Amino acid sequence: MNQNDNQTALIMIFGATGDLAKRKLFPSLYRLFEKNKLSNKFAVIGVARRPLTNEEFQQSIKDSVKSASENEDRIEEFASHFYYHSHDVTDSDSYATLKNMANELDNSYELNGNRIFYLAMAPEFFGPIALHLKSDGLTDVTGFKRLVIEKPFGHDLESAKELNNQIRTAFSEDEVYRIDHYLGKEMVQNIEVIRFANAIFEPLWNNRFISNIQVTSSETLGVEERGRYYEKSGALRDMVQNHMIQMVALLAMEPPIRLNTEEIRSEKVKVLRALRPVEGEEIHKYFARGQYGEGTINNQSLPAYRQETMVDPNSNTETFVAGKLMIDNFRWAGVPFYIRTGKRMETKSTKIVIQFKDIPMNLYYQTEQQLKPNLLVIHIQPEEGITLHLNAKKAGTGMEATPIKLNYANKGIDGLNTPEAYEKLLYDCMRGDATNFTHWDEVALSWSFTDKISAVWENTKDKSFPNYASGTMGPKAADELLEQDGFFWWPVTNLDVDNC
């Protein structure tokens, strides 16, 4: 298949006046355009309710990309590809006009009947839009048709199944691109390469040499304007069901027999099938939840979650989750994968720490100080890189060992910031590469794992809430989760690739 042909398409963005479109989608499309990764044969129809002329819409595109470039001519040229259709997606009549507009642009831009439908709207609209696209003939195309769908994909397994059934009436599984933006992050994509392209790691990547793996994704932001959504979601559905479990799957999967979409997804699915279900009373042994109280970050006093807009003053919603995941297969039996994620924590950081087992006996190098374990740290964000923590001889006389770090900082090598996750994912979708999107089987297995936890949490009020102050690394129970196994959280702030 000719790759350039794949990049010719009509892109329909539902929710084109929203936050995601403005902050992520338009700038990402612009960067692809600027790098000549979008051919000149593309057109975008923005769909939302508010009345806007094409000119007004194009102005909003220019405003949203101007921080990405100073090249006004290029921005002008880029914006000229955008058209607006004021349309309430619940209004059946309006789809006919949308179809005519799409057909006209298809002809005038010679788009070969290729269409990408991007649903950047509240999730309750996903199913109805997909049904309309089919019933009103927008999916009757001569080229490819692809549906890009934002999170959350359902609220639980049952609602996700219902949504999936609606979508599947209009699109086949391989036409559905379920976005998990973590899968577009440079260093998340690097996990496979680090694992499978290095002779020094691949043989050690199992329960004989790894003692535990820690995945942290901490945020300093609170719930912001999203109280209404977050109250029903909480950190478990917002972050664990998708991003955290996806990272664990990439860390734990077997080497795929080929580096293609089907094989990689199939290996991830196997990991999710091996995930030990945690239910009932056991949940307290495996999971800890938290909710932020008042506190201080960067000298700014911040309110408690229960004081945020659109949040119940007695809310039982968790803004923090820590958990121990066990993968019951031959490779990982006995190795805990600890995860933690939360809002209003001390620092914004996503890191993976792979802690190797101690060597059996430090006969020669044992000093008063215990040797530090070897760690492989994968820095996902904000900095990107890898640090390998080793022990080496302390300079000078004697044979004392001292910890050292080998560092690779992504930006230090190529001098550039890596492309934004959305940029890469949009490009993949245009090329028809679904590897970094989630397959329905993965979504279903993740929901069935987290549903058992939400079933207990939603039915038991946590009387300790709020149980961590804003600006801290979560509640004490999260530390106890590791202490009971003889481990502790490696501090994500001291493991910075830039500090070494």
Ligand SMILES: NC(=O)C1=CN([C@@H]2O[C@H](COP(=O)(O)OP(=O)(O)OC[C@H]3O[C@@H](n4cnc5c(N)ncnc54)[C@H](OP(=O)(O)O)[C@@H]3O)[C@@H](O)[C@H]2O)C=CC1
């Ligand atoms: N914002 C973000 O950073 C992220 C968002 N997401 C997901 O992306 C999706 C969109 O989020 P976000 O952009 O923040 O949401 P916003 O609320 O900012 O935008 C919603 C958009 O939908 C349009 N809209 C609402 N109702 C209708 C309707 N009946 N018919 C047609 N258009 C309608 C709105 O325009 P108008 O009012 O003019 O109709 C607006 O363009 C959600 O699923 C969210 O979970 C995922 C990750 C991050």
Ligand SMILES: O=C1O[C@H](COP(=O)(O)O)[C@@H](O)[C@H](O)[C@H]1O
């Ligand atoms: O999907 C989501 O992710 C963001 C965190 O993303 P990041 O790329 O900044 O780490 C989170 O704030 C949001 O609540 C959640 O919906």
